[in-house]
Amino acid sequence: MAFDKDKITALLTELAEIDAPAGFEEPMAAYLVRRLTNAGFTAETDTMGSVIGRKTSGRPNAARLLVDAHMDEIGLIITGKADRDGFLRFAAIGSVNPALLPGQRVKILTEPPVYGVIPILPPHVKKEKDSVAVSELSIDTGGLPFTEDFLGAPAVLCAESGLLGDSAFFGKALDNRLSVAAILAAIDELGDTPPANDTTVTFTVQEELGLRGARPASFAIPCDYAIIADADFAEQPGVSSDRVRKFGGGVTIARGPNMDRDFTHTLTALAESADIPHQISVEPGRSGTNAEVIQLSGVGVRTALVGAAVKNMHSPVETADIGDVLALSRLIFAAMTAALAKPAAITFGD
Amino acid sequence: MPFDFALLEELCELDGVSSREEAVRACIAALAEKRGLPHQTDAVGNLYVKKPGKNPGTNLRLMVCAHMDEVGVIVTGYERGYLKIAPCGGVDPAAVYGRALRFEGNVTGLVTAPPPHLSRGEKTPEITAMYVDIGAEDDDIAKALVPLGAVGTFAQKGITFGNGLYCAKAIDDRFGCAQIIGMFGEEFAGDVYFVFTVQEELGTRGAQVAANVIKPDIALILETTTAVDYAGVSEADVVCRVGSGPVVPFMDGASVPDKTLRREVCRLAKELGISVQTKEKIAGGTDAGAIQRAGSGARVAVISLASRNLHSGACTASRADMEDCCRLSLAFCKGVLSGEIEL
Numbered sequence: 001m002a003f004d005k006d007k008i009t010a011l012l013t014e015l016a017e018i019d020a021p022a023g024f025e026e027p028m029a030a031y032l033v034r035r036l037t038n039a040g041f042t043a044e045t046d047t048m049g050s051v052i053g054r055k056t057s058g059r060p061n062a063a064r065l066l067v068d069a070h071m072d073e074i075g076l077i078i079t080g081k082a083d084r085d086g087f088l089r090f091a092a093i094g095s096v097n098p099a100l101l102p103g104q105r106v107k108i109l110t111e112p113p114v115y116g117v118i119p120i121l122p123p124h125v126k127k128e129k130d131s132v133a134v135s136e137l138s139i140d141t142g143g144l145p146f147t148e149d150f151l152g153a154p155a156v157l158c159a160e161s162g163l164l165g166d167s168a169f170f171g172k173a174l175d176n177r178l179s180v181a182a183i184l185a186a187i188d189e190l191g192d193t194p195p196a197n198d199t200t201v202t203f204t205v206q207e208e209l210g211l212r213g214a215r216p217a218s219f220a221i222p223c224d225y226a227i228i229a230d231a232d233f234a235e236q237p238g239v240s241s242d243r244v245r246k247f248g249g250g251v252t253i254a255r256g257p258n259m260d261r262d263f264t265h266t267l268t269a270l271a272e273s274a275d276i277p278h279q280i281s282v283e284p285g286r287s288g289t290n291a292e293v294i295q296l297s298g299v300g301v302r303t304a305l306v307g308a309a310v311k312n313m314h315s316p317v318e319t320a321d322i323g324d325v326l327a328l329s330r331l332i333f334a335a336m337t338a339a340l341a342k343p344a345a346i347t348f349g350d
Numbered sequence: 351m352p353f354d355f356a357l358l359e360e361l362c363e364l365d366g367v368s369s370r371e372e373a374v375r376a377c378i379a380a381l382a383e384k385r386g387l388p389h390q391t392d393a394v395g396n397l398y399v400k401k402p403g404k405n406p407g408t409n410l411r412l413m414v415c416a417h418m419d420e421v422g423v424i425v426t427g428y429e430r431g432y433l434k435i436a437p438c439g440g441v442d443p444a445a446v447y448g449r450a451l452r453f454e455g456n457v458t459g460l461v462t463a464p465p466p467h468l469s470r471g472e473k474t475p476e477i478t479a480m481y482v483d484i485g486a487e488d489d490d491i492a493k494a495l496v497p498l499g500a501v502g503t504f505a506q507k508g509i510t511f512g513n514g515l516y517c518a519k520a521i522d523d524r525f526g527c528a529q530i531i532g533m534f535g536e537e538f539a540g541d542v543y544f545v546f547t548v549q550e551e552l553g554t555r556g557a558q559v560a561a562n563v564i565k566p567d568i569a570l571i572l573e574t575t576t577a578v579d580y581a582g583v584s585e586a587d588v589v590c591r592v593g594s595g596p597v598v599p600f601m602d603g604a605s606v607p608d609k610t611l612r613r614e615v616c617r618l619a620k621e622l623g624i625s626v627q628t629k630e631k632i633a634g635g636t637d638a639g640a641i642q643r644a645g646s647g648a649r650v651a652v653i654s655l656a657s658r659n660l661h662s663g664a665c666t667a668s669r670a671d672m673e674d675c676c677r678l679s680l681a682f683c684k685g686v687l688s689g690e691i692e693l
Contacts, residue, residue, distance in 0.1 A: 121580070316449070
C-alpha cells in the first residue's frame with residue numbers, strides 16, 4: 001500500500017533534498033527518470049529537460065491521459081561579484097519574496113556546492129525601514145575568491161524539512177514536490193497492473209519562470225485528458241479568504257474556465273465514490289498553473305486541476321497537510337485506474 | 351591551548367533565551383564539576399566557577415565574564431491555534447520571518463509568511479504582528495503544547511563555510527562561554543572568578559548582580575560584536591571586520607573600558623603576533639557597563655569576536671579570529687595575576 005503516512009513523509013523528505021531551481025532541474029530529472037523506469041514506464045527527457053514517461057493500457061481505443069506536475073522550484077542565480085571581496089550579487093529565479101532573504105543561508109550549486117549567508121542589514125544601514133529589494137542584498141561566501149564558476153550558478157535557500165505537529169510536513173519546494181510525491185505514490189500503488197488509460201506522466205521544467213516547460217512536454221504526446229497537479233493556497237493569517245483553501249480539507253479540485261467541466265465532474269465523482277476527502281477551489285480565470293498551457297496544447301485538451309493547500313508558499317517553510325497529499329495521490333490513482341471515455345477525434349480540419 | 355571548536359558547536363545548539371539559560375548553565379556546571387572546580391548559581395541564575403591560583407594570597411580579584419543567554423522570542427498569546435510572540439532581546443524581524451523556530455519542549459514553530467502571489471510581501475512585519483504555526487488546530491491545543499511565556503529560538507543547525515567561517519545561532523555569546531571553559535584547565539598565579547551571566551540581551555541585567563557578588567578589581571568581558579563588513583555597505587558603517595582579529599574597543603554605548611588595561615591588551619596582542627581591531631562606531635554595549643559601575647566600581651577590559659548577522663540564527667564569525675581571541679584573553683588573565691601586566 002503506497003498510501004501510507006510514513007511512506008509519503010519519507011518520499012517528501014527525499015524529494016525536498018534534491019535541489020532543482022527552475023532551469024536547473026537535471027538532478028530531479030535524473031531521479032524521476034529512474035523512478036518511472038523502475039515502475040515500468042518508458043521514460044526520457046525532452047529538449048527542455050522535462051521528464052516524459054509512458055505506460056499503455058493494452059486496451060484498444062483507450063483514452064489518453066496525461067498527468068503533469070512541475071518539478072522545479074524557486075531559487076536564486078549568481079549574477080556577479082559584489083563591491084566587497086567575498087560577496088556575490090544575485091537575482092531571483094521565480095517569485096521570491098525579498099523580505100525572507102536577509103539572514104538566510106543559501107547553497108550555491110557550483111561543483112562542488114558551497115554555502116553562503118545573505119547578510120541582515122542592521123538598522124543603521126537600512127535605507128528604508130521594513131523593506132528590502134533583492135538588488136540591495138548580496139551573498140556572503142565567507143571570503144571565497146570570486147571565480148567565473150560563480151557566474152550563472154543557481155542557488156537555493158537552505159531549509160530543513162520535518163513534521164509539524166502530527167499531520168503536517170514542512171520544508172522548501174513543497175510547491176510542487178507534494179504533487180511529484182503524490183504521482184509517484186500513485187504509480188507505486190499501480191505496481192504491475194496496466195493503467196486503465198494510455199497514460200503519460202510529465203514532470204515539467206521552468207513552471208516558476210512562467211509555465212515554460214509544459215508547452216513542449218504536453219505537445220510531445222497528444223492526449224485526450226490532462227490532470228495537472230499543483231500546490232494551491234492554504235488559509236493562513238494575512239491572506240484574504242476568497243483565494244485560499246482549507247488546510248487539511250482534502251485534495252483540491254478546481255473549477256473555472258481553465259478546467260473542463262465534465263472531466264472535473266468525473267474526478268469529483270471518483271473522489272466521492274472512493275471516499276477521498278476533497279474540496280472545490282474556484283479559479284476565476286487563468287489558473288497560473290501548467291493547466292493554462294496544457295488546456296491549449298495541440299488540438300486542445302480536457303483539463304482538470306487538482307492539488308493540495310500549502311501554507312507559506314514560496315518560503316523555506318512551505319507546509320502541507322500529509323492527509324491532503326495522500327488524498328491527492330489517491331485521486332490520481334483513481335483516475336489512472338478508471339477507464340475514461342474516449343472522446344471523438346476532431347476531424348474538421350482533415 | 352587550542353580553541354575547542356566542537357565545544358562551541360555544542361554550546362550553540364543549546365537553547366538559552368534570556369531568563370531560560372538552564373540548559374547552558376547545566377552544561378557549563380557539569381564541565382566545571384568534571385575539572386573539580388567549585389561552582390554556585392545565584393538568585394537570578396548567574397553561574398560562578400572559581401579556579402584557585404597556584405600562589406594564593408594575591409589580593410587582586412579577577413573576574414572573567416561571558417553571558418549565557420541568547421536572543422529569541424516569547425509567547426504572548428494565541429489566535430486561531432497560532433502562537434503570538436514578542437521579541438526577547440534585540441531580534442531583527444527579518445531574522446524570524448518565514449523561519450523555523452524551536453520552542454520549549456522541542457516544539458517546532460513556523461513563522462508564517464503569506465505567499466508573494468497573494469500579498470505585497472516585501473514588507474517584513476513587526477515580530478508582534480507575526481503568527482507562529484505549531485500545527486495546532488485551536489488555541490487550547492496550542493496552549494497545551496506551548497504555554498504562555500514559553501520562549502523559542504532559531505531551529506537551524508550551525509554550518510562551517512567559506513574560508514573558515516562558522517554560521518550558527520547564539521555565537522553571541524556562547525563563544526565567550528567556550529573561551530572561559532577552555533580556561534578551566536589552565537594554571538593561573540592567583541585565583542580567577544569565572545562568571546557566566548544571564549539576561550545580557552535584556553540590558554546586561556545579570557552582570558549587575560554578578561559584580562556585587564564577586565566585587566572584582568578587574569573584570570575581563572568576553573563578548574561578540576556587530577561586524578557590518580557586507581557588500582553594499584559604506585566603510586563608515588562597517589563597525590568592525592570578520593577575519594581582522596579580536597576587537598578591543600575603546601568605547602561602546604555602555605562603557606569606556608579602562609585605558610591602561612586596553613593598552614596592555616594591545617601590547618600583549620603585539621607580542622603574540624595577533625592583529626587586533628577596534629569598534630569604529632560607538633554603538634552597542636556589553637556587561638562591562640554594568641560591572642564597571644557596580645558596587646564601588648571595577649576596572650574593565652573587553653575582548654570581542656567580530657560577528658556578522660549578530661542577533662539572528664546566522665551569526666557568522668571567523669574561526670581564525672576565535673583562536674586569536676582565545677590566546678589573547680588567556681594571556682591577559684595570566685598576565686594580570688602574574689604581575690606581568692602593568693596595572
